[in-house]
Amino acid sequence: MKILFDRIDEPGLNTLEVYERRGGYQALRKALGMSPEEVLSELMDSGIRGRGGAGFQMGRKISFLPHGDMDKYLVCNADESEPGTFKDRELMQKSPHMLIEGILIASYAGEITRTYIYIRGEYDHQANILEAAIAEARDAGYIGEKILGSDHSVSLVLHRGAGAYICGEETGLLDSLEGKRGNPRLKPPFPAIEGLYHGPTLINNVETLATVPHIIRMGGKAYASLGTETSTGTKLVSVSGDVQRPGNYEIELGIPSREIIYGLAGGPFPGHEIKFWFPGGSSAPVLTKDDLDLPYDFDSMAKAGSMLGSGAIIVVDDSHTVLEVAMKVAKFYAHESCGKCVPCREGTNWTVKMLERIQAGEATPMDLDIMASVQEQIIGNCLCVLGDAMAMPIGSMVEKFRDELEAEIEAARERVEGAELHEVIPIGVADEHAGPFPVH
């Protein structure tokens, strides 16, 4: 079942001409013929949950926006910084008008007049495509004063970020958009009440907003008939890592995870087995091969102790050690921590140090208990969930692969002790051709 990716590779789809020929902007026309409340009610009926990470219901978020005569903002989160996630890039590159149409409909539902797309700086190509599409939409009267003869006026500005993971976090993003250093804000107040320039702000992910025209076209209830009761519709999944056919796939929520990893992405390479997988980006607690038959939806992933997150499935096969992957994850978050709150700043850096101790043969199994305890102290204690985003996967690796990590500790210690025994001592400058010899 394809909705977002239906004929996504059609040549020229990024242009207004082809998009309109395919029925583009008809959903906007339909929405403008309804009242904002009716549009919101369709979004509520659709049950669509945010596709950027947290999985919060989009309709409910819009309903939190206050009514009245004030500047309200909509910000599309196109930062796409979660490792393993690359679905928004394909959507923006191939069908930018789908996103623009979704933003315009959502702005109408929330009675919002100022909208932004915050795109990560590295997506220069996609930003250029979006800029061209925004200009086309403006010229055609879809963006601007009293669009298509309605009472709804709306502006749309594309803003490029400068390459920081924290600017994908919604409040860090808002600070960055305001021209400040991208640091997360204390919540509450949540952005729906006090967001951009202190005004009520709706923030949604690219995929969430790009789905809106389809919900209006199909009707909210029809959309909700897809997927499961609490994870409605389809979802784009980015599959990467040790699979034969990595890429973006559109799936109906609730299909077995195995169907995605083996059926669509081709499974691991011959001679290898899956050791573990991240079901929702590198911040999701890892699942093992025993979890492959779980339905891929928000609640099943949560019940299994992980999360669907951004829908980025990263597969790790038996050619990698847990330590190697844990180190990559911890280093990423330590580097990206903004440093504003202590548990995240210290916790991510100490985790890297503890993993380095294992590699250096200086750790004992007790260090694993300390590492697990550090992760527990991070979770739920940070300003935003960047710290948790490291603590959750690292904690799950220590818990699920303790035996392997203990064996790594032992092996590294033996390696170092052996090397010390065989320490190479140069015998001095006088006899340079004799070379060093081992001292026992």
Ligand SMILES: Cc1cc2nc3c(=O)[nH]c(=O)nc-3n(C[C@H](O)[C@H](O)[C@H](O)COP(=O)(O)O)c2cc1C
């Ligand atoms: C550290 C961090 C990074 C995030 N990065 C992104 C991102 O790149 N893109 C995104 O859509 N959401 C990201 N989020 C989630 C956003 O804060 C927010 O929940 C989301 O944009 C809301 O949109 P949605 O409801 O449509 O998912 C991130 C969250 C955190 C804590």
